[in-house]
């Protein structure tokens with residue numbers, strides 16, 4: 001992650017943006033019929049995130065999230081979700097599981 005990327009990192013006072021990202025993701029998911037990914041896809045997404053500089057896991061609280069969009073591991077379960085990077089490191093899956 002370079003210095004320009006750090007300017008895109010969500011800060012604690014960006015909760016409004018995190019909420020907006022979350023609501024947008026949930027609206028898309030709801031509109032698509034609430035599809036979730038297979039366990040295999042979830043594990044693949046988690047593995048990609050865990051190797052990404054934007055991922056943060058706090059062992060003490062067992063909280064994990066993407067510092068780019070603010071979403072937690074729950075986002076990885078939604079078939080309609082995708083990584084916020086351009087190009088995304090993982091993308092929407094079209095078939096229901």
Ligand code: SF4
Nearest residue numbers: 049052054055066083
């Ligand atoms: S969602 Fe994308 S940017 Fe965020 S941690 Fe995962 S791979 Fe990185």
